[in-house]
Amino acid sequence: MSFEVPLLPGVRVPVRTKVTRADNTGLSSELAGPGQTVRELGHEITLAETGAGTLVTDSVRWVSSWGVLGTAADVVLLRRFVLRLLGGRVAAVRDRVARFGSAPVVVAAAVVHKGHLLAQQRSFPEHLAGRWELPGGRVEAGESDTQALARECVEELGVRITVGERIGPDVPLPRGYLMRSYAATLTDPDETPEALEHLAVQWVPVERLAELDWLDPDVALLDDLRALLSGAH
Numbered sequence: 001m002s003f004e005v006p007l008l009p010g011v012r013v014p015v016r017t018k019v020t021r022a023d024n025t026g027l028s029s030e031l032a033g034p035g036q037t038v039r040e041l042g043h044e045i046t047l048a049e050t051g052a053g054t055l056v057t058d059s060v061r062w063v064s065s066w067g068v069l070g071t072a073a074d075v076v077l078l079r080r081f082v083l084r085l086l087g088g089r090v091a092a093v094r095d096r097v098a099r100f101g102s103a104p105v106v107v108a109a110a111v112v113h114k115g116h117l118l119a120q121q122r123s124f125p126e127h128l129a130g131r132w133e134l135p136g137g138r139v140e141a142g143e144s145d146t147q148a149l150a151r152e153c154v155e156e157l158g159v160r161i162t163v164g165e166r167i168g169p170d171v172p173l174p175r176g177y178l179m180r181s182y183a184a185t186l187t188d189p190d191e192t193p194e195a196l197e198h199l200a201v202q203w204v205p206v207e208r209l210a211e212l213d214w215l216d217p218d219v220a221l222l223d224d225l226r227a228l229l230s231g232a233h
């Protein structure tokens with residue numbers, strides 16, 4: 001099904017949806033117990049306006065209990081309500097995608113050397129001081145992510161890095177920022193990172209990753225950092 005979702009006055013977004021689990025009523029059903037049926041309506045939603053064609057898979061499950069009457073209510077009323085619900089969700093997801101598409105970015109480098117990850121301990125602001133993060137910072141106007149990472153690593157650590165692939169998801173930060181992370185290595189393995197603006201730096205082996213008091217957004221990256229250190233990336 002293709003349709004347009006009104007986002008703002010005069011702005012309509014093309015969306016394609018496909019029912020992925022359905023019988024000929026648009027619902028799939030399984031028996032849950034005496035007199036009870038579980039209904040599921042599943043949708044794949046493609047946000048057509050994103051370059052990559054972002055795919056969201058959604059489904060809603062509910063239990064209905066009133067036999068034939070329940071089935072009639074499901075098909076006539078509830079299914080319509082669920083479709084409206086999913087449509088509302090499409091609009092909300094679309095809204096977030098649009099905001100993230102133009103969000104300012106903080107880049108972070110997962111610098112790996114001899115199977116260890118470089119972590120730095122923040123010295124400011126007060127409420128973040130003492131907690132651990134990846135090297136990086138705000139991307140400035142006219143800079144690429146790679147240039148921003150290279151600049152920050154020289155400023156913060158006095159080392160040159162070679163930036164590789166993106167890792168993990170973009171993580172939302174306070175005040176509308178997004179944190180984007182990249183794998184990296186030391187350009188010259190003989191250079192030693194120093195805490196020029198931080199309290200401390202350390203090389204962390206995979207088995208100690210979870211011990212550090214990471215900034216909250218970085219915790220969402222721990223699985224990807226583990227995979228990177230284990231050579232799975």
Ligand SMILES: Nc1nc2c([nH]c(=O)n2[C@H]2C[C@H](O)[C@@H](COP(=O)(O)OP(=O)(O)OP(=O)(O)O)O2)c(=O)[nH]1
Nearest residue numbers: 106107108133134135136137138173179215217218
């Ligand atoms: N560099 C970095 N910042 C992070 C991480 N996780 C996380 O939530 N942040 C947040 C903390 C800050 O609010 C923001 C980036 O701040 P920053 O102080 O490193 O950036 P910056 O050097 O460009 O900032 P500024 O002090 O020059 O204004 O992102 C991380 O792993 N690395």
